[in-house]
Amino acid sequence: MATLAHPAQDFTVLPQLPADVFTAPLKKPAHVGEDWVEPAQTAYTSEDHRIWDDLFTRQMKVLPGRAASAFMAGLERLDLGRGGVPEFGRLSEDLGALTGWSVVPVPMLIPDHVFFWHLANRRFPAGNFIRTRETFDYIQEPDVFHDVFGHVPMLTDPVFADYMQEYGRAGWKAMRYNRLKALGALYWYTVEFGLIEEAPGDIRAYGAGILSGPTEVVYATSAESPNRIMLNVDRVMRTDYVISDLQPTYFVIESFEDLYRQTVERDFDRLYRSLAPGFTYANSAVIDVDNVLNRGTQEYLLRGGRGSMAKPV
């Protein structure tokens, strides 16, 4: 468990942040406590439930053969396609029996240190609201479909579930070193946009940002534009990322055991001390040390990306 988290940190209660640690100033709504957990999940309308069902159906047309086997197994074990937005209580019971995780409803944005604390205690904070028909195809803020459909199935995988907990524990150290951006890049390129090579040439997606939309799952696994590079934690934590468009680069793992090992075995104190405050590498860069699986053409990016209506080829 090397140095990812501070060994003496107690996560049973929300740890106090040292005064010199900066966190984004978010105003806590009056109805939530220090844990930022909503008193109850939203009461969804029948149209909300229909939107979930339609999103589910759309994803199931593109995911088989492209989503990681662990994700597909998780979807099935949690029966997320039984109809309507899943009830978090029932979901937490099923998930708890498998890996000890639960799902708790939170407002759209919660402070980093509270987010990390929930993960460290195997609670996944999920947004309550669901998108509308108007924003059916693309929303930038994570809704309940992204959070539950995209993230929760992977929490049924025991090794990935451990990785997520370690990530939460790691957040506190990153805050003390003022290197949250770097740790955020690791989350981005694994939990949100990670790929896994399940067999030689068989590239699947396990990242929730890919799996909760119809376009990126095809683009990430089979388009010619993006780079696909084997994951190297030091390199990833120095790499910039875009939040509003398809990724120019994806990082690929061999297995979840490999991801877990690469992360928890790093000397994070040394890493944080050696990192520049900003990112070193552009998100489309390929560098000398990279173990490149496919070097992308970057055609999509060069044609202007989403803003120019470029085709995701």
Ligand SMILES: [Fe+2]
């Ligand atoms: Fe997410």
